Amino acid sequence: MTTSLPRPAQHAPPRRRDAVRADVLASLVVFLVAVPLSLGIALASGAPLMAGLIAAVVGGVVVGLLGGSPLQVSGPAAGLTVVVAELVTRFGWQATCLITVGAGLLQIAFGYARIARYSQAIPPGVVHGMLAGIGITIALSQAHVVVGGSPPTGAMAALTELPAQVAELRPGAVLIGAATIALLLLWPRLPHRVRVLPGALVAVIAATALAVALPDVPRVDLPGNLLEAITLPTLLPDLPWLGIGAGMLTIALIASVESLLSAVAVDRMQQTGPRTDPDRELIGQGAANTISGLLGGLPVTGVIVRSATNVKSGARTRASAVLHGVWVAVFGIVLVGVVELIPLAALAGLLVVVGLQLVKPEQIRAARSHGELVVYLGTVAGVLALNLLAGVAIGLVLAGLVMLRRAVRxxxxxxxxxxxxxxxxxxxxxxxxxxxxxxxxxxxxxxxxxxxxxxxxxxxxxxxxxxxxxxxxxxxxxxxxxxxxxxPGARRRGDRPRHGYGTWSQWQMAPGQEVDHTPHAPLLAGVAAYHADAAELIRPTLEKLAHGQAPKGLLLCCADSRVQPNLITRSGPGDLFTVQNVGNLVAGTSMRAALHYAREILRVPLIAVCGHSGCGAMRGLLDGARQPGDPLGDWLASGAPSLEALRGGHPVGRAALAAGYSEVDALAMVNVAQQLAALREHGVDAALVGLFFDIPTARVLVLDEDAQEFRRPD
Incomplete structure (x- = not known):
């Protein structure tokens, strides 16, 4: 009988009312995060403050409708702050809006040219180093505002001028900025039930309340509401078009890479749902930047902070991002007086924390482990000492040198x-x-x-x-x-399988070779091949494990010779504490001892049970081959509950039979579910996973206990 993979289960779409409710609630949470961040990013960019809200509205609505990542939320991003600030200083705000329009048109062209995939070729060390350099620059410049001064342009200027600013600090601004920073750092450490509102919103509200008692503290000053802030572009004939074109390309490239990286992160956060269409995402981002620039807004990118908030808040569809933009628009039109109560030092303190959060220790560790720390540090140094484009160029050159060194070493x-x-x-x-x-x-x-x-x-x-x-x-x-x-590890004898994936007969027998028929010959030949090809390669790993083990889990599987635990899980020495018996049954003194040792001594966090197709033990159960006094029959008696469950219509068995599996394989799947239940009855509190190895297709299926069926892990 032909064995086939199970058909994907058809899930009924969620009720429309539930989806609408989830999207509305998520959009409100994202809106509360977006408002203070948008204002702060506009402040740090040297742009009109309302430009941040315009970009938030356009990013939410336009990208929400047109983008290729349904749950990603777009708006003004900290990653472009340094670039925009430099453009505003060089060309003025009107020209910067023109640059944003041009960058958007370039992004649309990128999307239609289907070049989004090439952004993945940029080394992570360069991308993360660029963001870290931007973050440090933001933190240094906004530290001046926290002490009551004005932010200079550039990281080095901010660093050299900071001592003089500190000498002339304004106590009111320092108090508000420090309170904002302290609350933002403390907020994630509070109990979850306390953190109902986003930390950024709470910090800004608290700082605004504190500023009531400090009348001399500089506050946000707005010329009007959101509609009055919209400024259509004007003709600008006398511009250095070479510099303008370079600015357009810079904004387009950085915004595209940051948006695609954020979209990838969003895809990883959500277990189900559609994946990102990167080319459509670039078209959506380009349309948003074109419109934002035309209306006098900041450049737009996908923003991981808002996107992560959107996913964690339970958003179901792209309606959440669109609604968040609507709420920002309502706020900017109706509640302008509230915005003007916010002290500048509070927004600066918020940006100091946001900037420092762009320097992620895990990314530094990853760069070091992959031998790219010099790329990361070189990019950061270039961004800080020169400018963003120079820093990225330095990072790319260093990445090329690292690759060349590896290629010739x-x-x-x-x-x-x-x-x-x-x-x-x-x-x-x-x-x-x-x-x-x-x-x-x-x-x-x-x-x-x-x-x-x-x-x-x-x-x-x-x-x-x-x-x-x-x-x-x-x-x-x-x-x-x-x-x-x-x-070692190379293929032998033409196209024969590698040692690790072939049987002894496949790789030990050459055409015309005399066969050694002694029983131990294949085993000893395998041992010899291990010493020749693998021992030296694996020795460094085993040296580290010589003094103890700390496996990630216990794997119970059948003793069938076709089931290779390390092969089907791609695990190595020290990864799995493995127990194999006939029929992968949770029974007998040996199994109880293994469970005790794994849980009480090794403290494994996971226990997996793996059955397989064509299992002889399951066939014996079905055939009733259990004679009194027969050791095999006595052992298989422990599997009787699985047979009873199959005949009683166990949902796992029904799903397997409906998918075209044989009765033997259906019983093997039910048996896995029953053994997991037995583990729970034994009081096992570790995470439990059920697996099924389909031998003819070489596929490993995973038990979905909610749906009560086995599925492919992807």
Missing amino acids: ARVRVVEPDGAAPWRVVVEGTLSFLSVPALSRTLATVPAGEPVRVELVVDYLDHAAFDHLDAWTARQRATGADVVVTE
Whole structure:
């Protein structure tokens, strides 16, 4: 019988009323986050404050309707603050609006040209370093406002002028700014039930209330409401168009990359629902920037803070982003008097925290672990010392140099013999002509006439390196030495499977090879191949595990020879504490002992039970092959509840049979569900997962306990 994968379950769409209610509530929460951030970003950009609200309205409504990421929320972003501030200083606000329009048109062209995928080629170290540099610049400049001064342009100027500003600080501004920063830092640490409102909103409201007692504190000054702030573009004939064009391209590239990165993060946050269409997202962002620039607003990007708030607040559709824009518009038209009560130091304190949050320790650790810390730090230094474009250019150059270094670097080492073993020369990395001098020096340390094993653990071997190695091998053999050159992990005998994925018979038998029929021959040959191809590669990992284990979970699976736990979970040494028995049953003293050891000693957080197709134990249960006194029959008696559950119409069994699985496989799936229930009856409080290995298709399915059926993990 042909075994097929289960058909995806058809979910009924949520009731419209529930979706509308969820979107309205989420939009209100995002609106409360967006207002103070939009005002603060406009302040830091040197733009009219209402330009931030205009961008928030346009980003919410236009991108919400046209964008390719349904749950992403767009608006003015901190990542563009430094660029916009520089453009305003160089060209003025009217020209900056024109640049925003041009950037939007470029983004629309990017979307129609379908080049969004190329943004993924920008190294993370450059992107994260750029954002960190922007964040530090924002924090330094807004620190001047916190102490009662005016923000200078550029990070270095902000840093050098800060001591003089501190010497002339205004106590009222300092008090409000410090209170805002303290509340923003404290808010995430409070109990969840206390954090009903967003921290940014609470901090600004508290600072505004505090400012009532401090009448000399500078406050937001608005020329009118949102409608009055709309300024249509005017003809600007005398402009340095080369600089204007560079500004358009800069805004378009940064806004596109930031929007796409935010969209990817939103996709990861939501478990279900449509994925982002990156080209459509660029078209939506471009349309928003074009309209925002025409109306006198800031540039727009997808913003991860608002988007994450949207997802966490339970938004269902793009209506939430659109409604958030509507609420901002109502606020900017009707409640302008409320905005003018806000002290500038409160917005500055908010931006100091937002800027510092762009410097993420986990991104620094990731850059270090991937060998790209120099790229990250170089980008940050370039943004701070020069400007954003120069910092990105420096980061890209450093990323290229790092890649070049990796491409030409080979690690060559000699392992001296221990006893009768031969000398070993291990070559790792990329072996090109640039590595020949190091290879030559290392090979020269091997005495003439000594047997040598050369292990090429390389991903590339060019002609020059091969020629040098071949010549040295010939000279060494001429001295009477035995020289063996191996490539661990490489394919052998044409297109035969690799050792890790093929059976003994597949990779040990060559055409015309004489077969050794002794029972232990295949096993010993496998052990020998392990020593030849894998032992040295895995030794560093095992050295770290030599003094103890800390597995991530316990895996109970069948003892069937076709079920390879490490293979189907892609786990390595130390990952899983594995128990295998006939039928993967939670029964017997051995299993109880394993459970006790895993939970009480190893403290594993996860227990998984894995059944499989064509299981002999399940077939024996169905056939009733249980004779009194028969050890196998006595053991299978523990699986009787699973058989009863199948015959009683267990929903997992019904779903399996409806999907075309055989009765044996349906029983195996029901058995997994029953063993998970047995674990719960034993009082196991770890996370539990049910798996099913479908041997003919080589697929591993995961039990969805809510739907009571097995599904592919993707």
